[in-house]
Amino acid sequence: MRHALTPNRWLAPAELFLSSFIALIILGSLGLKFLPGIYQGEPLNWTDAIFTSTSAVCVTGLIVVDTATYFTLRGQALILLLIQLGGLGMLILTSVIITALGRKISLNLESVTADSRKLIPQVSARLLITNILKFTFLIEAAGAFFLYCMWVPRLGWKGAAWPAVFHSVSAFCNAGFSTNSNSLINYQDSPGTLLVISVLIILGGLGFVTMQELNLRFAQRQQSLPRIKRLSVHSQLVLWTSFILILGGWLLFAGFEWNGLLAEMSLSDKLTNSLFLSVTPRTAGFNSIDYEQATDSTNLLTMILMMIGGSPSSTAGGLKTTTFALLGLLAWSKLRSQTTTTFASRSIPDETIQRGTGLFVISTSVVVTGVFLMSSIGDFHGYEQRFLVRLFETISAFNTVGLSMGLTDSLSLPSRWVLIFLMFAGRTGPLVIASALIVRLAHRSKFRLAYEDVIVG
Amino acid sequence: MRHALTPNRWLAPAELFLSSFIALIILGSLGLKFLPGIYQGEPLNWTDAIFTSTSAVCVTGLIVVDTATYFTLRGQALILLLIQLGGLGMLILTSVIITALGRKISLNLESVTADSRKLIPQVSARLLITNILKFTFLIEAAGAFFLYCMWVPRLGWKGAAWPAVFHSVSAFCNAGFSTNSNSLINYQDSPGTLLVISVLIILGGLGFVTMQELNLRFAQRQQSLPRIKRLSVHSQLVLWTSFILILGGWLLFAGFEWNGLLAEMSLSDKLTNSLFLSVTPRTAGFNSIDYEQATDSTNLLTMILMMIGGSPSSTAGGLKTTTFALLGLLAWSKLRSQTTTTFASRSIPDETIQRGTGLFVISTSVVVTGVFLMSSIGDFHGYEQRFLVRLFETISAFNTVGLSMGLTDSLSLPSRWVLIFLMFAGRTGPLVIASALIVRLAHRSKFRLAYEDVIVG
Numbered sequence: 001m002r003h004a005l006t007p008n009r010w011l012a013p014a015e016l017f018l019s020s021f022i023a024l025i026i027l028g029s030l031g032l033k034f035l036p037g038i039y040q041g042e043p044l045n046w047t048d049a050i051f052t053s054t055s056a057v058c059v060t061g062l063i064v065v066d067t068a069t070y071f072t073l074r075g076q077a078l079i080l081l082l083i084q085l086g087g088l089g090m091l092i093l094t095s096v097i098i099t100a101l102g103r104k105i106s107l108n109l110e111s112v113t114a115d116s117r118k119l120i121p122q123v124s125a126r127l128l129i130t131n132i133l134k135f136t137f138l139i140e141a142a143g144a145f146f147l148y149c150m151w152v153p154r155l156g157w158k159g160a161a162w163p164a165v166f167h168s169v170s171a172f173c174n175a176g177f178s179t180n181s182n183s184l185i186n187y188q189d190s191p192g193t194l195l196v197i198s199v200l201i202i203l204g205g206l207g208f209v210t211m212q213e214l215n216l217r218f219a220q221r222q223q224s225l226p227r228i229k230r231l232s233v234h235s236q237l238v239l240w241t242s243f244i245l246i247l248g249g250w251l252l253f254a255g256f257e258w259n260g261l262l263a264e265m266s267l268s269d270k271l272t273n274s275l276f277l278s279v280t281p282r283t284a285g286f287n288s289i290d291y292e293q294a295t296d297s298t299n300l301l302t303m304i305l306m307m308i309g310g311s312p313s314s315t316a317g318g319l320k321t322t323t324f325a326l327l328g329l330l331a332w333s334k335l336r337s338q339t340t341t342t343f344a345s346r347s348i349p350d351e352t353i354q355r356g357t358g359l360f361v362i363s364t365s366v367v368v369t370g371v372f373l374m375s376s377i378g379d380f381h382g383y384e385q386r387f388l389v390r391l392f393e394t395i396s397a398f399n400t401v402g403l404s405m406g407l408t409d410s411l412s413l414p415s416r417w418v419l420i421f422l423m424f425a426g427r428t429g430p431l432v433i434a435s436a437l438i439v440r441l442a443h444r445s446k447f448r449l450a451y452e453d454v455i456v457g
Numbered sequence: 458m459r460h461a462l463t464p465n466r467w468l469a470p471a472e473l474f475l476s477s478f479i480a481l482i483i484l485g486s487l488g489l490k491f492l493p494g495i496y497q498g499e500p501l502n503w504t505d506a507i508f509t510s511t512s513a514v515c516v517t518g519l520i521v522v523d524t525a526t527y528f529t530l531r532g533q534a535l536i537l538l539l540i541q542l543g544g545l546g547m548l549i550l551t552s553v554i555i556t557a558l559g560r561k562i563s564l565n566l567e568s569v570t571a572d573s574r575k576l577i578p579q580v581s582a583r584l585l586i587t588n589i590l591k592f593t594f595l596i597e598a599a600g601a602f603f604l605y606c607m608w609v610p611r612l613g614w615k616g617a618a619w620p621a622v623f624h625s626v627s628a629f630c631n632a633g634f635s636t637n638s639n640s641l642i643n644y645q646d647s648p649g650t651l652l653v654i655s656v657l658i659i660l661g662g663l664g665f666v667t668m669q670e671l672n673l674r675f676a677q678r679q680q681s682l683p684r685i686k687r688l689s690v691h692s693q694l695v696l697w698t699s700f701i702l703i704l705g706g707w708l709l710f711a712g713f714e715w716n717g718l719l720a721e722m723s724l725s726d727k728l729t730n731s732l733f734l735s736v737t738p739r740t741a742g743f744n745s746i747d748y749e750q751a752t753d754s755t756n757l758l759t760m761i762l763m764m765i766g767g768s769p770s771s772t773a774g775g776l777k778t779t780t781f782a783l784l785g786l787l788a789w790s791k792l793r794s795q796t797t798t799t800f801a802s803r804s805i806p807d808e809t810i811q812r813g814t815g816l817f818v819i820s821t822s823v824v825v826t827g828v829f830l831m832s833s834i835g836d837f838h839g840y841e842q843r844f845l846v847r848l849f850e851t852i853s854a855f856n857t858v859g860l861s862m863g864l865t866d867s868l869s870l871p872s873r874w875v876l877i878f879l880m881f882a883g884r885t886g887p888l889v890i891a892s893a894l895i896v897r898l899a900h901r902s903k904f905r906l907a908y909e910d911v912i913v914g
């Protein structure tokens with residue numbers, strides 16, 4: 001453990017993290033605007049360049065210009081580079097921070113109980129980053145290979161290569177950008193495509209912590225890391241929640257659209273498309289159907305799944321599966337008038353619950369404020385847009401999903417900036433709060449104000 | 458303190474409370490359906506009788522039959538009786554429970570710090586109930602008097618009496634039932650009416666705990682109760698939050714509708730109507746304008762205010778001002794990476810924060826489930842209703858507000874039952890949880906499971 005991570009040495013403070021993200025977005029915007037041969041047709045204006053760059057770096061996938069027809073191969077390659085850097089950067093940063101946080105929290109908890117254990121093994125930053133890079137490129141290469149094999153019949157030996165690479169990276173990074181104008185709607189009759197993309201999305205969204213634990217638990221020993229005897233509460237929560245959400249969403253979407261959007265499809269297409277409807281909102285953002293044509297129930301469930309999002313230390317956005325699960329466990333414990341929230345015979349620390357609920361409150365507030373702004377701007381400009389469409393777009397941007405009911409096509413300039421801000425805040429916000437927390441935990445004061453209670457409810 | 462309240466003697470368990478509420482609803486339904494001379498026209502069907510009775514007892518104010526034209530004076534009197542019993546019952550029950558809870562919690566906190574103080578003075582149940590009854594009837598009588606004086610010119614000496622009494626009770630109980638078919642739209646040009654009704658709504662929604670503290674702080678000593686030196690954190694939070702919400706809402710609504718719904722009005726009418734727009738959603742439910750005609754921004758802000766609701770130990774529904782304020786304070790403390798939530802130089806106990814966030818999570822889930830059901834039922838019946846209208850109605854029912862964008866007029870049978878359930882759950886849920894909590898606190902076990910942390914966000 002000589003090279004164990006310590007907050008002071010390894011953790012970029014919130015400012016450094018934010019500025020590197022902003023720098024990447026600015027470089028991307030400049031590249032999209034000024035590099036030669038990036039796009040064809042009308043010149044790209046500043047707002048749209050910044051919108052596209054933010055959407056790529058924040059792996060959101062909302063677009064104001066068509067990636068497929070407006071950008072050239074070079075332009076698409078630049079966008080893919082931004083996606084890969086944005087996604088990978090996030091994966092590495094969250095894992096580094098969580099390793100450090102896990103250590104700090106473990107230290108704190110040891111005063112409470114001796115049974116606490118570290119969330120992920122302490123490894124050197126170099127080993128951690130090497131593992132993440134290996135893990136990423138291995139999966140992306142495998143995904144590209146499978147997609148290539150399936151797309152050769154449609155697109156030819158040469159034509160299938162670039163889309164296969166692009167979609168594999170975009171899916172693993174939960175980015176949702178596509179080289180097709182209508183995302184994956186042309187592939188709704190290709191169960192293989194939808195399944196491979198689904199697996200890429202799920203692996204990208206499950207989180208490195210859980211993947212590493214699964215590896216240490218079930219695969220052979222890796223380098224200096226010990227085999228572990230049971231999965232942490234964290235990973236159990238991630239796996240159970242993901243499983244229930246995917247399965248539950250699958251059944252519900254199938255029910256909502258069986259005689260609707262899925263009516264004309266074969267049975268196997270019905271099943272893969274409803275599975276894809278369940279997988280893609282958390283928070284990949286490809287679509288194999290048109291959400292404008294879907295029922296309100298489908299769009300509502302999609303919005304809920306978008307808010308929940310993927311798991312921590314992943315490329316996915318949203319509140320995260322663990323946060324959602326803890327909210328549910330908290331509500332359940334309060335319904336039974338219990339004072340502690342528990343899962344798998346373990347108490348969850350109050351501070352974690354508070355962090356989760358705090359995040360939920362902040363996220364809800366930002367979404368409400370966002371839809372407020374979108375509505376006010378729309379009302380002001382006299383646009384007649386349905387409230388649902390605006391809410392859908394707001395939730396999609398903030399949780400870096402990229403699904404749309406078609407609003408992105410017809411946005412006023414101020415609305416575009418609201419979405420740019422939402423994408424950026426949704427992506428960087430939680431990490432900024434988390435990294436500030438580590439600094440705070442390191443210098444925590446024991447002083448507390450006197451208690452006084454308040455009546456709630 | 459001989460007659461101090463103790464949980465075991467005075468607190469009706471959750472079951473008793475629930476069954477008395479259900480009994481009142483059933484009696485009300487039977488009365489509306491079978492008593493002679495209650496309504497005119499077509500016979501009242503069971504669903505509508507139960508809907509009306511639930512809406513009255515839960516002081517919601519949503520209506521499926523027109524109170525003004527369908528019910529006779531006798532029918533209206535029965536409805537007003539149900540409102541008064543439902544509102545007063547709630548006021549008394551919450552105050553009793555809070556007195557007992559406050560005592561339990563104070564006892565618990567004394568182990569943490571010596572500075573904790575009781576939320577409300579311990580008084581005998583008889584004195585508490587007497588005070589509440591005095592407080593209620595005094596305000597309702599004053600309200601009826603003022604309304605009567607203002608309405609004599611319009612309605613005559615005789616005609617003004619019943620509407621004045623009805624609206625005064627309905628406003629103080631935050632019930633929102635009206636003897637006019639279009640609520641208070643006819644009175645939008647009567648600033649006096651809107652102001653009196655606003656004061657009644659605010660006094661009814663501020664909560665007995667705060668009113669009593671204000672009385673003990675600033676008025677003369679009352680019976681055996683000592684004068685207090687400062688307002689509790691609870692009352693400070695109630696007063697500040699209410700003030701900010703009313704003022705902020707007033708400004709925003711004026712901004713949203715100045716050239717919209719308010720465009721044709723005189724300056725004084727503009728100001729009183731936008732104030733009324735700010736006061737009535739928490740959770741009175743009268744309307745002086747037509748929400749169907751309002752901008753999305755107005756309807757969105759109205760939905761937010763409906764969710765927040767009034768203050769604890771009042772006739773109002775919703776999450777409550779304190780819960781909302783604590784959520785804000787929690788988010789603020791997490792944004793600054795602090796471990797404790799504080800207000801007015803006091804720490805708020807973690808358990809209270811958890812109870813508040815638990816309530817928020819449960820309420821959000823119920824509303825989401827409700828709008829889900831409303832959408833699915835609507836989709837199934839092929840109704841083309843805007844999502845916003847359904848969301849508005851769901852939030853209105855659950856928070857016992859009674860405002861509507863017109864959906865209540867055209868509901869399918871299953872949708873009516875969803876609303877009945879939402880009204881009932883929204884009214885009784887929090888109190889059931891709170892009263893179960895007291896029983897639990899009395900027999901609290903010291904046993905806790907070992908801690909293990911989870912990554913959120």
Ligand SMILES: [K+]
Pocket residue numbers: 059060061174175176283284285400401402
């Ligand atoms: K995405």
Ligand SMILES: [K+]
Pocket residue numbers: 516517518631632633740741742857858859
């Ligand atoms: K009401």
